[in-house]
Amino acid sequence: MVTYMYTGRYPHYAPYDTTELLHCVDVYAIAEMYQVQGLKEFATAHFKDCIVFNLTSTIFPKVVKDIYESTVDGSRGLRDAVSNAAARSIRDDDTLNNSKFNKALDEVADFRKDVMKRLAKEQAVTIECPISTCDFQILIKAAALDSGREEICPECQYRSTYSYWHQVED
Numbered sequence: 001m002v003t004y005m006y007t008g009r010y011p012h013y014a015p016y017d018t019t020e021l022l023h024c025v026d027v028y029a030i031a032e033m034y035q036v037q038g039l040k041e042f043a044t045a046h047f048k049d050c051i052v053f054n055l056t057s058t059i060f061p062k063v064v065k066d067i068y069e070s071t072v073d074g075s076r077g078l079r080d081a082v083s084n085a086a087a088r089s090i091r092d093d094d095t096l097n098n099s100k101f102n103k104a105l106d107e108v109a110d111f112r113k114d115v116m117k118r119l120a121k122e123q124a125v126t127i128e129c130p131i132s133t134c135d136f137q138i139l140i141k142a143a144a145l146d147s148g149r150e151e152i153c154p155e156c157q158y159r160s161t162y163s164y165w166h167q168v169e170d
Ligand SMILES: [Zn+2]
Pocket: 129, 130, 131, 134, 135, 136, 153, 154, 155, 156, 157, 158
């Protein structure tokens, strides 16, 4: 905290250094307590760099536990960072079958929920143009359904957000 106040950053460690992750969690909690937004963002960015190398490390369950115990639900920085990283590599057998990774999923229910929500958003869905004379279909990520962005059907040029398109059951 004091280091940050004077220099705008805190000392840097290698991404493989597991204690660095816990340090990020501590810094984030302190930054939240004193409402130092810049420091929260800095800790989150640094955390993201390190966490990808540590999803199966001995320290991972403690990292997850500390994050969910030291932050509230509305404070998304580290919660999103860790659950997104977990969701991204959960299809990797080495991660999915890893005992440390599973310990974190077992012990922290809110982490489990966040990973599931992230996976649901990343799930691919097939949707069909809502114009009845057009049968154009496209495969998109579920998250794109409520992006709010207008899309143009390449076949009939109908313009709308994907929320108006029909989901195709498989
Ligand atoms: Zn169409």
